[in-house]
Amino acid sequence: MTNVSKFGPTIGKIALLLLLCATTVAGFLWLPAAKGFPQPEMARIVVFHVPCAIVADLAAAVAAWYAIIYLRRRNQADDLKSSVSFGLALLFSLLTTVTGAIFAKSQWGGYWNWDPKQTAILMLLLIYVAYFALRAAVDDPRKRASLSAAYALFAVVAVPFLTYILPNSTDQTLHPKNVINTRDGLDASYKIVLWAGVLGLSLFYLWAFRVQVALGTLEMRLTQRIHRASQGVVARAVVVEGRK
Amino acid sequence: MIPPLPIRYNTHVTSSLRLHGVSMAYGSRVLFSGIDAVVAPGQCLVVTGANGAGKSSLLKIVAGLLRPEAGKVEFDGKWGSAAPEIQLYGELTGDENLAFFARLLAVSPMENAALLADVGLPPKRGRDLVSAYSSGMRQRLKLATSLLGSPPLLIWDEPTATLDTAGRAIVGGLLSRHLSGGGLAVVATNDLSEAESWGDLRLNIGF
Amino acid sequence: MGLNHWIICAKSVFRKDLQVELRTRYALGAVLLFAITTLIAVSAALSSATVKSEVKAALLWIILLFAALSGLARVFVREEEAGTAPLLRLSAPATAVYAGKLLFNVALVFAVECVSVPLFLVVLPPATVNFGLLLGVLLLGGIGLASSSTFVAALIAQASSGKSALFFIVAFPILLPLVLIAVQATVGAFDAIDMHHVRAQADLGLLALYSLVMTTTSFLLFEYIWHD
Numbered sequence: 001m002t003n004v005s006k007f008g009p010t011i012g013k014i015a016l017l018l019l020l021c022a023t024t025v026a027g028f029l030w031l032p033a034a035k036g037f038p039q040p041e042m043a044r045i046v047v048f049h050v051p052c053a054i055v056a057d058l059a060a061a062v063a064a065w066y067a068i069i070y071l072r073r074r075n076q077a078d079d080l081k082s083s084v085s086f087g088l089a090l091l092f093s094l095l096t097t098v099t100g101a102i103f104a105k106s107q108w109g110g111y112w113n114w115d116p117k118q119t120a121i122l123m124l125l126l127i128y129v130a131y132f133a134l135r136a137a138v139d140d141p142r143k144r145a146s147l148s149a150a151y152a153l154f155a156v157v158a159v160p161f162l163t164y165i166l167p168n169s170t171d172q173t174l175h176p177k178n179v180i181n182t183r184d185g186l187d188a189s190y191k192i193v194l195w196a197g198v199l200g201l202s203l204f205y206l207w208a209f210r211v212q213v214a215l216g217t218l219e220m221r222l223t224q225r226i227h228r229a230s231q232g233v234v235a236r237a238v239v240v241e242g243r244k
Numbered sequence: 245m246i247p248p249l250p251i252r253y254n255t256h257v258t259s260s261l262r263l264h265g266v267s268m269a270y271g272s273r274v275l276f277s278g279i280d281a282v283v284a285p286g287q288c289l290v291v292t293g294a295n296g297a298g299k300s301s302l303l304k305i306v307a308g309l310l311r312p313e314a315g316k317v318e319f320d321g322k323w324g325s326a327a328p329e330i331q332l333y334g335e336l337t338g339d340e341n342l343a344f345f346a347r348l349l350a351v352s353p354m355e356n357a358a359l360l361a362d363v364g365l366p367p368k369r370g371r372d373l374v375s376a377y378s379s380g381m382r383q384r385l386k387l388a389t390s391l392l393g394s395p396p397l398l399i400w401d402e403p404t405a406t407l408d409t410a411g412r413a414i415v416g417g418l419l420s421r422h423l424s425g426g427g428l429a430v431v432a433t434n435d436l437s438e439a440e441s442w443g444d445l446r447l448n449i450g451f
Numbered sequence: 452m453g454l455n456h457w458i459i460c461a462k463s464v465f466r467k468d469l470q471v472e473l474r475t476r477y478a479l480g481a482v483l484l485f486a487i488t489t490l491i492a493v494s495a496a497l498s499s500a501t502v503k504s505e506v507k508a509a510l511l512w513i514i515l516l517f518a519a520l521s522g523l524a525r526v527f528v529r530e531e532e533a534g535t536a537p538l539l540r541l542s543a544p545a546t547a548v549y550a551g552k553l554l555f556n557v558a559l560v561f562a563v564e565c566v567s568v569p570l571f572l573v574v575l576p577p578a579t580v581n582f583g584l585l586l587g588v589l590l591l592g593g594i595g596l597a598s599s600s601t602f603v604a605a606l607i608a609q610a611s612s613g614k615s616a617l618f619f620i621v622a623f624p625i626l627l628p629l630v631l632i633a634v635q636a637t638v639g640a641f642d643a644i645d646m647h648h649v650r651a652q653a654d655l656g657l658l659a660l661y662s663l664v665m666t667t668t669s670f671l672l673f674e675y676i677w678h679d
Contacts, residue, residue, distance in 0.1 A: 071675045074311070119631070126624035133620050137610040140270070142311070142679070147606050150672045151621065154602060157668045161628035161661055309537050311679045325541055331534035335471040347463040348542040350456050389538065 049099040051197035056092035067149035079145035090128040265315035291432040293449030299432040324390030327401035334375030351393035359388040460543040464551025482522035486567035494574040508637035523600040527608035556597040577641035584640035591658035592633035602669035
């Protein structure tokens with residue numbers, strides 16, 4: 001091991017921490033209040049809320065991708081990656097929901113308004129919970145992997161019916177359209193902080209993903225080794241030529 | 245002993261059954277690893293081993309009901325399977341069960357009555373619901389189902405476990421007729437004397 | 452052994468399930484009893500209240516949804532629990548099995564609709580009923596309900612424990628968009644507001660699209676879960 005590979009990750013983690021701190025501080029102190037919103041000061045939460053939503057979608061996309069790979073190659077490592085990414089998607093979706101609810105309270109007057117986007121994220125949360133409930137109910141690891149991968153892909157297909165089609169068909173969304181693109185109430189500086197937040201959270205996601213996958217891989221290897229050790233010898237089969 | 249049965253099954257066997265390095269593990273518990281075997285037409289592979297050694301798992305792998313952890317099974321042709329965990333529909337009669345699977349396998353249902361006779365079930369019992377069958381009768385019906393369409397490969401897991409003496413003789417007769425007609429078989433059993441009398445090839449799973 | 456044999460297999464599986472169901476009446480009994488008891492409970496609770504058509508549409512679909520969820524899992528759970536699934540796996544193409552099961556569940560949903568919807572219209576009569584629209588919603592919504600439920604049934608049938616609770620948890624989020632769209636369309640069938648009619652017609656297309664997409668996806672994915 002060279003010094004670079006030893007300290008590289010540490011430097012990276014410190015840089016990531018600084019980036020996340022910087023976006024947080026910038027969100028509270030550097031950004032001007034957004035005049036277009038009923039509560040201009042509270043609109044700062046946009047720079048936390050939107051990146052969480054984007055990274056949650058990213059995590060779900062990665063999870064769905066590994067679900068496809070699992071079904072094609074049937075390799076337990078892909079199942080691990082898929083489930084880890086779904087766990088992170090659940091985490092970021094929860095953060096999106098909470099920040100969104102705080103935002104909704106200040107702008108629309110209530111934490112929960114059955115806005116189409118709120119309905120959609122509720123459905124996503126239910127899907128993630130159902131995904132993990134399904135996993136918990138299947139004992140055989142291979143079966144667990146293929147069933148949950150198939151469910152994930154099935155759910156992915158159902159989601160657009162809520163997230164895209166329903167909001168457009170009702171046209172009653174309280175969400176401002178094109179939040180990210182600068183509009184009247186949002187200063188251009190919002191765009192910078194928001195995308196910096198997306199970058200920071202994406203890197204955080206990547207780090208958490210890799211740590212959990214490494215941990216899961218170790219766990220798999222360890223249980224295998226314990227079982228093999230307790231069995232003593234690996235069971236063998238012998239073909240014996242019998243009578244003619 | 246039962247009289248030799250007429251050879252109705254003119255099976256055209258063209259290939260052998262080959263197991264290449266078949267391994268199985270449940271979760272992280274290794275059952276067996278690296279099983280290689282070749283079963284040629286007319287041969288029967290008798291699988292023996294202690295309870296829990298993995299006989300049933302191996303037969304499931306051969307039948308394509310279970311994906312091996314490693315290795316592969318090669319066989320070019322159809323196969324019929326009977327095992328304790330493979331059940332028939334209790335809500336249907338014996339005849340209806342046979343007719344249902346005959347349709348799925350694109351086999352003419354004309355021979356169903358003959359199949360029942362082969363396994364020693366009187367035609368009258370074919371009209372009873374399978375849920376009213378005794379375990380021995382169920383086993384006979386399962387064997388009959390596995391013979392549908394006279395597949396070149398038979399995979400029987402403990403075919404005689406619930407059978408009486410007459411039933412055991414029938415199984416022996418069916419098997420030797422199948423093998424002398426050029427068929428292949430993979431059979432698991434706990435009964436060593438049966439294993440002796442059936443086996444061209446013995447596979448003992450264990451240590 | 453081409454398409455013809457596939458169709459024969461799908462039909463045989465459907466017929467076999469119908470035969471078994473008519474002998475045991477397990478799923479039909481569960482689903483119908485659920486629909487009727489909830490209907491009685493709802494109408495008794497609302498006997499003195501004036502109920503808007505939006506609420507009536509929602510109630511109708513809640514009854515249909517939960518009635519369906521109480522019985523649609525049987526097609527696959529029965530095969531796995533009775534140990535008959537392995538022989539079915541060995542004997543018929545996976546997609547043909549799925550087609551037979553889907554057909555059976557569609558028939559089951561239609562049977563429930565035939566009994567519970569007329570009862571619903573008698574017990575909680577809406578201001579007006581646009582029968583053409585209502586029929587369309589029930590037809591397309593019913594197919595959608597059956598298509599998603601059948602796939603989820605195939606998934607949860609292979610779980611080790613708590614299958615019925617799991618079926619609710621796992622199927623619910625998938626069915627949520629369908630039910631929301633179906634409710635919105637049923638509102639259009641239950642009142643005389645022009646805008647609702649127009650919206651309901653668009654929703655019918657959406658319901659058809661949902662059924663199409665979910666059925667196609669389940670046929671693509673089924674083989675991966677049916678065979679180990």
